Amino acid sequence: xxxxxxxxxxxxxxxxxxxxxxxxxxxxxxxxxxxxxxxxxxxxxxxxxxxxxxxxxxxxxxxxxxxxxxxxxxxxxxxxxxxxxxxxxxxxxxxxxxxxxxxxxxxxxxxxxxxxxxxxxxxxxxxxxxxxxxxxxxxxxxxxxxxxxxxxxxxxxxxxxxxxxxxxxxxxxxxxxxxxxxxxxxxxxxxxxxxxxxxxxxxxxxxxxxxxxxxxxxxxxxxxxxxxxxxxxxxxxxxxxxxxxxxxxxxxxxxxxxxxxxxxxxxxx
Amino acid sequence: xxxxxxxxxxxxxxxxxxxxxxxxxxxxxxxxxxxxxxxxxxxxxxxxxxxxxxxxxxxxxxxxxxxxxxxxxxxxxxxxxxxxxxxxxxxxxxxxxxxxxxxxxxxxxxxxxxxxxxxxxxxxxxxxxxxxxxxxxxxxxxxxxxxxxxxxxxxxxxxxxxxxxxxxxxxxxxxxxxxxxxxxxxxxxxxxxxxxxxxxxxxxxxxxxxxxxxxxxxxxxxxxxxxxxxxxxxxxxxxxxxxxxxxxxxxxxxxxxxxxxxxxxxxxxxxxxxxxxxxxxxxxxxxxxxxxxxxxxxxxxxxxxxxxxxxxxxxxxxxxxxxxxxxxxxxxxxxxxxxxxxxxxxxxxxxxxxxxxxxxxxxxxxxxxxxxxxxxxxxxxxxxxxxxxxxxxxxxxxxxxxxxxxxxxxxxxxxxxx
Numbered sequence: 001x002x003x004x005x006x007x008x009x010x011x012x013x014x015x016x017x018x019x020x021x022x023x024x025x026x027x028x029x030x031x032x033x034x035x036x037x038x039x040x041x042x043x044x045x046x047x048x049x050x051x052x053x054x055x056x057x058x059x060x061x062x063x064x065x066x067x068x069x070x071x072x073x074x075x076x077x078x079x080x081x082x083x084x085x086x087x088x089x090x091x092x093x094x095x096x097x098x099x100x101x102x103x104x105x106x107x108x109x110x111x112x113x114x115x116x117x118x119x120x121x122x123x124x125x126x127x128x129x130x131x132x133x134x135x136x137x138x139x140x141x142x143x144x145x146x147x148x149x150x151x152x153x154x155x156x157x158x159x160x161x162x163x164x165x166x167x168x169x170x171x172x173x174x175x176x177x178x179x180x181x182x183x184x185x186x187x188x189x190x191x192x193x194x195x196x197x198x199x200x201x202x203x204x205x206x207x208x209x210x211x212x213x214x215x216x217x218x219x220x221x222x223x224x225x226x227x228x229x230x231x232x233x234x235x236x237x238x239x240x241x242x243x244x245x246x247x248x249x250x251x252x253x254x255x256x257x258x259x260x261x262x263x264x265x266x267x268x269x
Numbered sequence: 270x271x272x273x274x275x276x277x278x279x280x281x282x283x284x285x286x287x288x289x290x291x292x293x294x295x296x297x298x299x300x301x302x303x304x305x306x307x308x309x310x311x312x313x314x315x316x317x318x319x320x321x322x323x324x325x326x327x328x329x330x331x332x333x334x335x336x337x338x339x340x341x342x343x344x345x346x347x348x349x350x351x352x353x354x355x356x357x358x359x360x361x362x363x364x365x366x367x368x369x370x371x372x373x374x375x376x377x378x379x380x381x382x383x384x385x386x387x388x389x390x391x392x393x394x395x396x397x398x399x400x401x402x403x404x405x406x407x408x409x410x411x412x413x414x415x416x417x418x419x420x421x422x423x424x425x426x427x428x429x430x431x432x433x434x435x436x437x438x439x440x441x442x443x444x445x446x447x448x449x450x451x452x453x454x455x456x457x458x459x460x461x462x463x464x465x466x467x468x469x470x471x472x473x474x475x476x477x478x479x480x481x482x483x484x485x486x487x488x489x490x491x492x493x494x495x496x497x498x499x500x501x502x503x504x505x506x507x508x509x510x511x512x513x514x515x516x517x518x519x520x521x522x523x524x525x526x527x528x529x530x531x532x533x534x535x536x537x538x539x540x541x542x543x544x545x546x547x548x549x550x551x552x553x554x555x556x557x558x559x560x561x562x563x564x565x566x567x568x569x570x571x572x573x574x575x576x577x578x579x580x581x582x583x584x585x586x587x588x589x590x591x592x593x594x595x596x597x598x599x600x601x602x603x604x605x606x607x608x609x610x611x612x613x614x615x616x617x618x619x620x621x622x623x624x625x626x627x628x629x630x631x632x633x634x635x636x637x638x639x640x641x642x643x644x645x646x647x648x649x650x651x652x653x654x655x656x657x658x659x660x661x662x663x664x665x666x667x668x669x670x671x672x673x674x675x676x677x678x679x680x681x682x683x684x685x686x687x
Contacts, residue, residue, distance in 0.1 A: 166546050171668070173590060173667045174667075
């Protein structure tokens with residue numbers, strides 16, 4: 001099984017080299033025949049002596065080289081994730097502006113900056129970006145901060161009061177609306193239109209509501225018990241008697257359900 | 270184990286009784302330096318009424334009785350486990366406990382105490398001699414001063430070391446019966462405070478940026494507790510506007526001997542200033558020349574004297590609707606050399622709540638922050654009522670965030686995209 005397969009490439013080799021061998025007068029005989037004659041092995045197994053003679057032509061692949069093909073190596077390279085600085089030092093940013101995208105915390109959020117859940121540094125105030133070190137805060141960390149003035153420097157002195165901005169405007173306080181408004185639907189040639197019922201008319205009775213229904217508003221249904229004057233007993237942690245009764249009822253119910261379950265099974269059988 | 274205990278109990282009891290009877294005359298020693306462990310006489314008379322009618326705070330174990338005691342205003346002593354153990358113990362003083370090893374150890378401790386007392390005597394005499402010397406004799410006023418201070422420190426340390434190993438002292442301190450006029454109890458209280466409460470306080474005032482915002486630096490050395498009515502407020506807690514309408518009470522525990530005169534200030538660094546788009550300071554309370562000591566700790570800000578202490582009376586803190594929370598920081602500042610400040614001059618100068626800065630007060634009057642506390646206020650249901658009560662200007666105005674205009678869209682490096 002093994003021998004013919006080994007011999008075939010050798011025969012091919014011989015065919016390729018015969019012209020060259022023929023040209024040399026010293027080796028007039030066929031290569032195969034000479035080799036087989038010199039060898040001590042029987043004619044049928046000429047391989048070991050052959051390999052010795054053809055050493056310069058055989059290919060040897062050592063383990064130090066890659067054993068698998070590298071044909072698709074480049075297609076496995078992922079796309080760039082566009083990380084890095086989005087705003088450079090001194091640039092003006094507004095609140096929420098992304099300053100730096102990174103994997104892991106290469107940079108830490110300093111003054112007026114925050115860190116997102118993928119470690120993105122963003123501005124929490126409008127101002128000018130600063131990249132800085134703060135050895136008193138942490139000896140190794142690099143920080144990104146935002147300052148309000150163009151020529152302000154970071155870090156601030158340790159004992160200086162923090163500089164903050166209010167960024168708020170006074171607005172007259174909105175009056176609290178006591179009554180609730182509700183949605184109603186009206187049907188005409190244009191189709192169904194859902195509109196808001198003014199708070200005043202909300203309690204005037206049944207109205208056409210979404211889903212082609214004349215009914216009360218949802219919140220009115222929710223208040224039904226209140227209207228009827230039904231009150232639930234306020235929960236008292238100390239009332240262990242009631243708690244025991246409820247627990248008993250629950251256990252009874254569970255037992256009942258369990259027994260029903262068992263009966264069904266037996267019925268099936 | 271239980272069997273063996275049961276079996277040995279009568280024997281032990283018998284032993285105890287004989288022991289106490291035998292040693293009763295010996296154990297009444299006089300203590301030269303201070304009297305710490307007073308021998309408890311076993312109460313002979315039987316209680317006339319049952320225990321559940323008049324529970325003993327040192328023996329009560331059932332939660333119901335404990336709660337009743339707490340409602341009456343007495344705290345149960347020690348842990349429940351200890352009280353349970355005390356219920357069926359003979360409650361013997363340490364001197365009479367029938368444990369040989371314990372008694373041998375006590376002897377060593379007592380010998381050590383005697384040694385320390387002798388050292389204290391020697392140190393006192395040396396200190397007196399040093400103080401009697403003139404400056405030239407001791408080599409300059411500075412050298413003398415440093416020597417005397419070092420000796421005083423050593424003396425204080427010896428006083429603590431004399432009592433620190435006394436089991437009776439430890440027990441008394443744990444039962445909150447320690448006498449704060451004695452150095453050992455002050456030392457123990459200080460250690461306990463520094464273990465937990467001080468750490469929390471320092472963390473709160475630094476994390477909430479009170480320390481660089483109001484004062485540049487603060488190293489608390491006195492324990493400060495703040496009460497609104499009966500409720501104690503933890504450092505940094507939110508307090509309802511209604512609750513803080515009246516001035517709080519303070520419990521300022523000093524851990525050094527002697528009396529100090531302090532300035533107490535409550536400052537809010539978060540007053541919104543819409544015109545300048547930043548925050549202002551407001552002094553809600555300012556009082557000078559308040560005496561505190563290790564034994565008199567209670568300071569009621571409402572009860573301070575109008576004509577010699579209170580510069581700016583209590584102003585109830587309120588936070589406008591929508592504004593960020595207000596930090597109300599309380600600082601206890603030691604006056605220089607505990608000398609009283611000139612009240613009239615102080616009041617004439619620092620009469621404006623809005624312009625008085627604690628930083629400038631500190632440098633102007635040489636104050637030193639020795640204690641701090643903090644609580645916060647924000648808009649709540651009771652704020653509007655309090656605002657109307659104190660005549661707040663912008664009661665019906667709320668603060669809303671200003672819209673942030675986005676940056677104009679700018680194509681970055683357009684030529685490369687073509």
